[in-house]
Amino acid sequence: MDFWPTDDQTALQEGVRTFCQGRFPFETLHDIEATGGRIDRSAWKDIAEMGVFSLRHDGFGISDAALVFEELGRALVPGPLVATYLAATHLSDTAAASGASIIGLAEVAEPVTVIEHADDLDVLLLLDGNGVRRMAPDALPTDAVERPVEPLTPLRLAHAVTAGGDTVLSGADARAFRLEGTLLTAAMQVGVSFAAIDLAVEYAKGREQFGRPIGQFQAVKHMCADMLTRAEVARSAMYAAAANLEGKGEDDAEHSVRVAKMLAGDAAIFCGKTGIQLHGGMGFTWEVNAQRFWKRATVLDTHFGNSDIHADAIAAAM
Amino acid sequence: MDLRYTDSELAFREELRAWLREVLPSVPPEPHRNDWEGRRAWDTGWQRMLFDAGYAGINWPKEYGGRGATPTEHLIFLEETERMRAPYVGMNFVGLLHAGPTLVAEATDEQKAYHLPGILKGEHVWCQGFSEPGAGSDLASLRCRAFRDGDDYVISGSKIWTSFGHTADYCEMLVRTDPDAPKHKGITWLILPMNAAGIDIRPLRTMEGSTEFCEVYFDEVRVPVKNRVGDENDGWRVTMVTLAFERGTAFVSEMLQSMELVRDLTDLAKKITRHGSTAWEDAGLRRELAHLSGELDALWALTKRNISEAQRKGLVGAGGNVFKVAYTDVRQKLGDISMRLLDRASLSLDDMAGLPTGKHVKGRIHALSIGIAAGTSQVQKNIVSERVLGLPKDR
Numbered sequence: 001m002d003f004w005p006t007d008d009q010t011a012l013q014e015g016v017r018t019f020c021q022g023r024f025p026f027e028t029l030h031d032i033e034a035t036g037g038r039i040d041r042s043a044w045k046d047i048a049e050m051g052v053f054s055l056r057h058d059g060f061g062i063s064d065a066a067l068v069f070e071e072l073g074r075a076l077v078p079g080p081l082v083a084t085y086l087a088a089t090h091l092s093d094t095a096a097a098s099g100a101s102i103i104g105l106a107e108v109a110e111p112v113t114v115i116e117h118a119d120d121l122d123v124l125l126l127l128d129g130n131g132v133r134r135m136a137p138d139a140l141p142t143d144a145v146e147r148p149v150e151p152l153t154p155l156r157l158a159h160a161v162t163a164g165g166d167t168v169l170s171g172a173d174a175r176a177f178r179l180e181g182t183l184l185t186a187a188m189q190v191g192v193s194f195a196a197i198d199l200a201v202e203y204a205k206g207r208e209q210f211g212r213p214i215g216q217f218q219a220v221k222h223m224c225a226d227m228l229t230r231a232e233v234a235r236s237a238m239y240a241a242a243a244n245l246e247g248k249g250e251d252d253a254e255h256s257v258r259v260a261k262m263l264a265g266d267a268a269i270f271c272g273k274t275g276i277q278l279h280g281g282m283g284f285t286w287e288v289n290a291q292r293f294w295k296r297a298t299v300l301d302t303h304f305g306n307s308d309i310h311a312d313a314i315a316a317a318m
Numbered sequence: 319m320d321l322r323y324t325d326s327e328l329a330f331r332e333e334l335r336a337w338l339r340e341v342l343p344s345v346p347p348e349p350h351r352n353d354w355e356g357r358r359a360w361d362t363g364w365q366r367m368l369f370d371a372g373y374a375g376i377n378w379p380k381e382y383g384g385r386g387a388t389p390t391e392h393l394i395f396l397e398e399t400e401r402m403r404a405p406y407v408g409m410n411f412v413g414l415l416h417a418g419p420t421l422v423a424e425a426t427d428e429q430k431a432y433h434l435p436g437i438l439k440g441e442h443v444w445c446q447g448f449s450e451p452g453a454g455s456d457l458a459s460l461r462c463r464a465f466r467d468g469d470d471y472v473i474s475g476s477k478i479w480t481s482f483g484h485t486a487d488y489c490e491m492l493v494r495t496d497p498d499a500p501k502h503k504g505i506t507w508l509i510l511p512m513n514a515a516g517i518d519i520r521p522l523r524t525m526e527g528s529t530e531f532c533e534v535y536f537d538e539v540r541v542p543v544k545n546r547v548g549d550e551n552d553g554w555r556v557t558m559v560t561l562a563f564e565r566g567t568a569f570v571s572e573m574l575q576s577m578e579l580v581r582d583l584t585d586l587a588k589k590i591t592r593h594g595s596t597a598w599e600d601a602g603l604r605r606e607l608a609h610l611s612g613e614l615d616a617l618w619a620l621t622k623r624n625i626s627e628a629q630r631k632g633l634v635g636a637g638g639n640v641f642k643v644a645y646t647d648v649r650q651k652l653g654d655i656s657m658r659l660l661d662r663a664s665l666s667l668d669d670m671a672g673l674p675t676g677k678h679v680k681g682r683i684h685a686l687s688i689g690i691a692a693g694t695s696q697v698q699k700n701i702v703s704e705r706v707l708g709l710p711k712d713r
Contacts, residue, residue, distance in 0.1 A: 001323050001390050003619070004626040009319065063319045201707045215709035218700065224707050225643070225699035232640045236623055237616035239319055249321040251615075259612035308605065314612055315604035318584045 003239070005067065012060075013067040019050050020075030026289055029152065032078060037154040039079045039102060039120040048099025052081065053088040057097060062180065062246035066238060069184040073191025076289075076296055078152040080104045080117055082184045082303070083125060090177045091134070091168055095122070104137060105181070107304065108161045116299075118142060118156040126165060127181075131174035135165030150295035179254060182261050182304040183245055186238045189264035189300050193231035196268075196275035196293040200224060203279055223278055227271045234260070234267035255317065262310040268297035321622060323390070330387070331394050337371055338402045345405060351528055358443060358485045361408035365440030374438040375414065382422055382434045389567075389628045393621070396570040406571060409482045413437035413444035415568060417490040420507070423559045424548050429509065433488070445486035447477040447510065447534060448557070455697045457492075458501045458554060462536065464493035464508070466550075470540040471495070471508060473516075476533060483532030484519045486512050491541075496551050507553035509545040516540075526683050527667070567625070568692070569645055573617060576645075579652055579681065580611045582674070586659055590673075597659055606655060613648045617641060636706040639698045646689040653682030 005013065023046055032038070051058055052072070055065050065085070072081055083105035088097035095101035104121040106113055108128035115124065121137035145155040169177050201224055204215030214220045241260035243249040249256070272294030276283035283290040301307065323331070345364065349356030368374040377392040378384020387395070400406075407414055418437045421430055436442035453460040462475030473493055480489070489510040496504030512519075516539040521529035548556040584607060587598040597603060624637040656678040657664040669676045689695040703709045 001327065001622060002320050002626050002629070003622040004630055005319055197707070201709065204709060212712075213710050215703075216712040218696070218712070221703035221709050222696070222699045224709060225702040228636075228702055228707060229640050229643050232637065233613065233616045233620060233644050236620035237612070239623070240321060240615070240619035243319050243321045248319070250323075251321075256615065259615050262609070262612055263616055311605045311608040311612070312601070315608035318580075318604075318608065318611065 003243070009064060009067055012064055013071055016050065016052070016068050016071040017074070019046075020071055020077060023047075024075050024077050026076070026292075029076060029078075029289070029292060033151040037078060037117070037148070037150075037152045039117060041102075044079065044102060045099040047077070047079075047081070048097065053085050053099065054097040055085070056089045061248075062183070063239070063242040063248070065180075066183060066187040066242040069187035070191040070194075070235075070238075073188025073296075073300075074195045076152065076192070076195065076292060080121070082181050082188070085184065086177055086181050087123065087125065089180070090173065091132075093123075106158060106161070113158045113161045114145065115140075115142060115156045115158050116153050119154065124165075125168075126161060127174075127178065128162075130167070131170030132168050132177055133165035134168045139164050150292075150299050152292070152296070153299050175254075178304065179245060179257050183238070183241050183257050185300055185303045186234075186241065186257070186260040186264035189261075189268040189297065190231065190235045190238050192268045192293050192297050192300065193227070193234065193264070193271040196271040196290065196297075197224065197227045197231060199289055199293070200227065200271075200275040200278045220278065223274050227274050230263075230267040230270050234263040237263045255314065258310040258314055261304060262307045262314070265297075265301040265307045265310075269294070269301060272297040321619075323394070327388075327390055327394060330391050331398060334373070334395060334398050335402070337373070338398065338404055341367060341371070342402060342404060348405070351530075354485050358409055360405065361410055362440035362443065364405040364408075365410050365414075365438075369439045374440075375418070375434075378418065378422060378434075378438070382430060383438045389625045392567060393570065393625050396567060397574065400571040400574045409443050409485065410437070410440065412446045412481070412486075412490065413442060413488075416446060417444045417488070420490065420556060420559055421547065424507075424556050426547075428544075429547065433509070436487075442487045443482060443485055444488045444490060445480050445483045445512070445532075447480055447489045447491040449479045450476060451478050455694055457557075458505065460492055460494060460505065461497075462491075462493050463497070464495050464506060464541075466495070466543070467540075469543050471506075471543060471546070473508075473510070473536045473539040473541060476535045478522070478531075478533050480519075480532045480534050481530050483512070483534050484521060488512060489534075492553055492557060495553075499551060502554040504551050505553035505557070506550050507547045507556040508541050509547060510539070510541050511545075514539050514541065525686070526680065567621070569641065570621060572649070572688075573614065573621070573645060576649055576652060577611075577614050577618075579656075580607060580614065582678075583607060583652065583656055583659065586656075586674070590659055592661075603655070603659075606651075610648050610652055610655075613644065617645055617648065620644075636702060639702050639706075642688075642693070643695050643698045643702070646685075646695050649685045649688055653678075653685040657682055 084096045084103040087093040087103040096103050101122040102120050103123045104117055105125045106115045108126055124135050124137040126133045141159045142156040145157055148155045204220050205213055207214050238260040241256040244251050244253040244256045275290040276294055279288055279290045282288050349360050375384030376387045376395045380386035421433055450460050464471040464473045489512055491508040491510040493506050494504055495506040516537040518535040520533045522531040522533050523529055524531055588596055590597045620637055620641055627635055660675055663670050663673045663675045664679055666675055667679055704711055
């Protein structure tokens with residue numbers, strides 16, 4: 001057993017982190033919001049050239065992908081990253097792998113089915129209990145959602161989602177697609193959690209009140225420690241799920257992926273919320289990124305089933 | 319990141335299982351918790367069996383009589399002995415997990431040659447003289463004094479929370495040897511024989527009803543200078559060596575028990591009815607148990623990360639502190655669920671009306687101690703925020 005990232009994995013993760021900091025610095029998020037969350041195709045190409053979508057074709061494993069998506073989540077990189085990766089990986093879509101195509105994924109769900117980044121998609125995948133259907137992004141009737149909670153993730157409300165498109169995956173293949181998507185979403189949630197922690201800790205060190213940095217107060221310290229605790233526990237579950245899913249573990253992959261998504265979802269929302277609280281009034285402003293982590297956490301929680309859905313499934317197997 | 323065990327780790331597990339299957343039937347039943355003589359014989363008897371079979375001091379270096387196993391094999395040992403319900407480390411806890419590793423790291427050859435085999439063979443039981451009535455979370459403010467008098471130190475003062483103080487042979491003892499130095503710089507680590515004259519031991523009854531804790535009073539107790547470990551006034555550094563061992567694997571058995579507790583509570587919820595339906599039909603309860611079960615899976619993964627980190631780097635990082643904070647919370651929530659399930663049956667420390675209440679009630683009470691012992695959750699959070707996240711100290 002050696003449940004610690006290898007030197008190669010650490011180098012991969014650091015490479016992606018450096019890329020994200022250079023190509024998607026937090027300062028540019030405001031500009032992307034101003035475009036209505038539109039995807040910059042040249043930036044998308046750059047992500048593809050980093051190898052993000054073609055990881056598996058290039059000989060990397062699921063654990064490697066999990067580490068990469070943790071970094072993408074940490075940097076709040078916008079766009080249907082997981083969907084495009086899944087299309088490249090599970091549908092052998094070479095245009096997805098090269099960054100030429102942007103692939104969206106919508107889960108047929110109650111009470112609503114929503115499509116993210118609909119205006120930028122080349123292909124839409126619909127995921128339901130029967131499998132994955134592929135269709136043109138304008139094949140479904142949709143209504144615009146004028147004010148999405150997270151402006152970096154624009155939405156359209158979809159109708160008549162039960163028909164249309166060609167079934168491209170079903171049965172075990174669809175299950176593998178869903179599991180990997182769930183895992184990588186959990187990875188992004190872990191990344192969001194750590195980004196929220198980084199910002200909160202930096203603020204707590206610099207912000208002075210009562211003549212001292214607020215990070216000197218135990219009430220503030222314990223908020224930070226609670227964030228780190230939730231995030232590290234979730235990260236452990238996520239790494240274990242990655243190992244199990246790629247056959248390097250001893251536990252049931254589906255169970256451990258559900259645990260990872262449940263805990264990572266809760267951790268991201270908790271860290272997002274606590275980060276806002278720790279910033280005080282500034283945390284409630286648009287300007288400070290604390291709110292952006294919480295908003296992304298809120299969006300990601302709805303992908304591939306929220307925490308409650310996974311908790312119910314875990315309980316059903318108990 | 320690979321969770322699979324290697325062939326040699328699997329072989330170790332098989333060999334250990336075979337041995338446990340062979341010897342466990344010959345282990346006598348566990349004595350009553352306040353039968354101190356019986357418990358000592360039982361705990362040290364098991365330790366002797368481990369020693370004779372080559373399983374004592376599983377992670378201690380071979381040159382000091384240990385097995386020299388890897389951190390992963392140590393984890394396997396803890397896992398298998400718990401799963402097969404072998405006796406817990408019990409009274410040997412301080413010797414094997416605190417004092418012993420400190421002696422390995424810091425003691426003289428003469429001290430090692432005498433004490434380490436005594437611990438490994440179950441011949442010597444150790445206790446810990448660290449905390450004092452006025453020095454708990456702020457351990458470095460301890461005031462128990464030791465004056466140098468010729469070849470002896472003369473100790474006066476008191477210690478508290480000294481588990482097994484009344485049955486122990488030796489005490490790992492922290493004393494104040496320089497009251498004028500800054501608090502961390504005037505402490506010395508001593509090996510104290512518990513049969514020395516002037517020691518008064520008073521059992522302290524815990525809320526569990528056990529008398530395992532003791533208060534210990536010292537009235538001019540003489541300890542030879544040769545019993546000092548490390549230099550005079552260097553005891554704080556020596557102590558930190560000890561505490562670093564504490565959180566890596568100390569809770570493995572506990573955590574595995576908690577996983578079993580989740581299964582027990584699930585079975586119980588499926589049996590207990592309220593308002594005509596089983597408790598398990600309550601979606602809120604199911605979801606809560608699923609969460610806690612998932613958190614335990616995650617903590618097991620975190621333990622393996624910590625072990626793997628130790629294997630790579632030789633020490634456990636922040637993961638140990640994070641683990642303890644998170645585990646405490648999970649264990650206490652499980653205790654609360656058990657009480658809600660049992661409702662008025664939760665009011666007895668013994669089984670009631672055919673329900674396994676005793677185990678759950680005692681477990682719930684025990685859970686309250688986890689957030690206090692070995693550094694309270696609040697102290698753990700201070701450590702995490704200062705040493706891991708780099709927040710400024712407030713002193």
